[in-house]
Amino acid sequence: xxxxxxxxxxxxxxxxxxxxxxxxxxxxxxxxxxxxxxxxxxxxxxxxxxxxxxxxxxxxxxxxxxxxxxxxxxxxxxxxxxxxxxxxxxxxxxxxxxxxxxxxxxxxxxxxxxxxxxxxxxxxxxxxxxxxxxxx
Amino acid sequence: xxxxxxxxxxxxxxxxxxxxxxxxxxxxxxxxxxxxxxxxxxxxxxxxxxxxxxxxxxxxxxxxxxxxxxxxxxxxxxxxxxxxxxxxxxxxxxxxxxxxxxxxxxxxxxxxxxxxxxxxxxxxxxxxxxxxxxxx
DNA sequence: CCGTTAATATGTAATTATTACAATATAATA
DNA sequence: TATTATATTGTAATAATTACATATTAACGG
Ligand SMILES: [Mn+2]
Ligand SMILES: [Mn+2]
Ligand SMILES: [Zn+2]
Ligand SMILES: [Zn+2]
Numbered sequence: 001x002x003x004x005x006x007x008x009x010x011x012x013x014x015x016x017x018x019x020x021x022x023x024x025x026x027x028x029x030x031x032x033x034x035x036x037x038x039x040x041x042x043x044x045x046x047x048x049x050x051x052x053x054x055x056x057x058x059x060x061x062x063x064x065x066x067x068x069x070x071x072x073x074x075x076x077x078x079x080x081x082x083x084x085x086x087x088x089x090x091x092x093x094x095x096x097x098x099x100x101x102x103x104x105x106x107x108x109x110x111x112x113x114x115x116x117x118x119x120x121x122x123x124x125x126x127x128x129x130x131x132x133x134x135x136x
Numbered sequence: 137x138x139x140x141x142x143x144x145x146x147x148x149x150x151x152x153x154x155x156x157x158x159x160x161x162x163x164x165x166x167x168x169x170x171x172x173x174x175x176x177x178x179x180x181x182x183x184x185x186x187x188x189x190x191x192x193x194x195x196x197x198x199x200x201x202x203x204x205x206x207x208x209x210x211x212x213x214x215x216x217x218x219x220x221x222x223x224x225x226x227x228x229x230x231x232x233x234x235x236x237x238x239x240x241x242x243x244x245x246x247x248x249x250x251x252x253x254x255x256x257x258x259x260x261x262x263x264x265x266x267x268x269x270x271x272x
Numbered sequence: 273c274c275g276t277t278a279a280t281a282t283g284t285a286a287t288t289a290t291t292a293c294a295a296t297a298t299a300a301t302a
Numbered sequence: 303t304a305t306t307a308t309a310t311t312g313t314a315a316t317a318a319t320t321a322c323a324t325a326t327t328a329a330c331g332g
Pocket of ligand 3: 087088089090091092124125126127128129
């Protein structure tokens with residue numbers, strides 16, 4: 001009875017290159033970063049294809065879109081629940097692999113049906129801490 | 137010894153109107169929403185002034201910028217720490233006034249100096265739940 | 273192996289949010 | 303009331319993302 005709509009997609013060299021770049025990648029790249037990286041190996045790829053592919057991968061739950069950076073969307077091939085720590089200076093994002101007790105009692109949920117959660121931490125990464133220190 | 141740099145700003149009718157609209161507002165409006173709202177009372181205000189004022193208020197910690205909506209920035213005059221619940225369908229954002237135990241042990245912080253945190257919950261708001269229900 | 277075709281890639285244009293800038297106006301101060 | 307630093311405005315520029323038309327191709331069946 002489970003509708004396993006295994007939507008199948010064509011495997012193209014472009015998609016393969018993007019998937020390969022993303023596989024195991026924990027750097028939370030933007031579309032542009034992905035484009036530039038993939039372009040090195042596959043110079044004829046178009047930016048639009050990167051966006052299209054990311055949309056497709058989102059639909060397939062192969063990639064998660066993060067709105068944690070105020071300038072651009074970031075993408076994360078790790079779709080398991082985990083949280084993030086972002087540098088307020090250089091925007092480097094790292095994973096926080098921890099569970100937090102985040103139960104919202106019904107009276108606080110205001111009728112919403114809660115289906116997901118995400119904790120963002122802000123701070124200074126080691127590099128930026130040093131820069132600020134030696135900055136007088 | 138405390139440097140209370142009470143930066144003072146000029147009080148203008150535009151700023152007063154924006155502040156009045158924001159005061160106690162829990163709707164997490166976008167710049168455009170603020171502009172449209174303020175414009176009704178003060179039709180000659182410019183969009184740029186709204187952006188400028190929001191920037192100023194951010195600098196003064198009178199307003200907090202939220203990156204929770206993937207299409208546009210949202211603004212929150214409540215700068216006390218609290219968390220949010222966003223409707224994945226209509227993007228309505230409501231407050232969650234709760235504390236969560238969010239201690240990150242040093243070995244998980246990867247050298248970052250953590251200075252802030254924010255929990256985002258995703259779900260369907262009551263209206264959108266009903267819409268989906270009556271949607272066959 | 274082809275041939276067919278729906279799905280995909282590409283290049284470019286359009287859209288949208290936000291910022292930059294230069295000219296004008298004005299709140300605060302003396 | 304004059305001065306001036308600061309703010310407002312209108313417009314142009316920037317930047318991320320999406321839309322769209324056309325060309326290409328992966329996958330499937332014969
Ligand atoms: Mn991650
Ligand atoms: Mn809030
Ligand atoms: Zn940093
Ligand atoms: Zn909703």
